[in-house]
Amino acid sequence: MSVNVFRLAYVDFFSKDPAHMVEYYSEIMGYRITEEQNGITYLSNGYDHHNIVITPSDKQAIRSYGYQLDGGLSLDEVQEKLIATGIESRIQEDVKPGVSRFIELNDPSGNTIELFTEINQPAVGFSGLGINPLKLGHVAFLANNYEETITFYHDVLGFTFTDKIGENFANFLTCNTDHHVINIIAANDTRLHHIAFQVKDASHQYAASDLLAKHEIPIIWGPSRHTAGSNIATYHRDPEDNVVELYTDMDVFVPELGIFEPRPWHTEMPYKPKVWEGLSVWGTEFQLDLAKI
Structure with a gap:
């Protein structure tokens, strides 16, 4: 086992x-x-x-x-x-x-x-304040020896590879049915790229953007639909400049079949893991400078 x-x-x-x-x-x-x-x-x-x-x-x-x-x-x-x-x-x-x-x-x-294996679950529930995302969904991090790191998560911890962006840029892996739980980005050092939270739907995402604007927290990219994962995403920064993604509509992976559940926005059927050229299906230019993250 x-x-x-x-x-x-x-x-x-x-x-x-x-x-x-x-x-x-x-x-x-x-x-x-x-x-x-x-x-x-x-x-x-x-x-x-x-x-x-x-x-x-x-x-x-x-x-x-x-x-x-x-x-x-x-x-x-x-x-x-x-x-x-x-x-x-x-x-x-x-x-x-x-x-x-x-x-x-x-x-x-x-x-x-x-x-x-076990964490206390006091079931504190949702506060009803602020954005209130559904869950902590995934993290993306830069890795100084990404190939060995990918092998570790795949071979040792049982993660499954889904998509890539470019041959040596972003590498998406999952340990459940979410398109990705980690995204490993090739780099010369190791640090957080972003932390991501799932919101309910597009209206929840719009409301979140309004709340951020009320508190003078700008959206730094998005909304746009990603290629890998198909999620509609926006990005902003927390008080210490960590990049925070809010997303919805992420692809659901079926590991037994090696495909994603069908969605109307998929361009192929069945939808399988692949190597993507860019980040946005909609063509939204990605402005975030990796060197400044």
């Missing part, structure tokens, strides 16, 4: 300005604060104890990504498999509220990831 991740559960930010970040994620994004411990704030918008974590720091970066395993193997068995493949890891206990036990390790590009 292999190690199988089935969802991205949380992202933990190192923050130089935690008060401003907590204000953004609670009042603009609409997440509820579930716990504050040792200066660290945990926020949720559904079942889980947390989906966003804000950790005070003298640096601005991603502290860790939290992925839930399918439970087919115990954490001890997962660690044995990691050791067998030469991957160093540590089992952590009672160091993070909501997740009493997890495996901490680094992927080949240097990201810290936390693998767990």
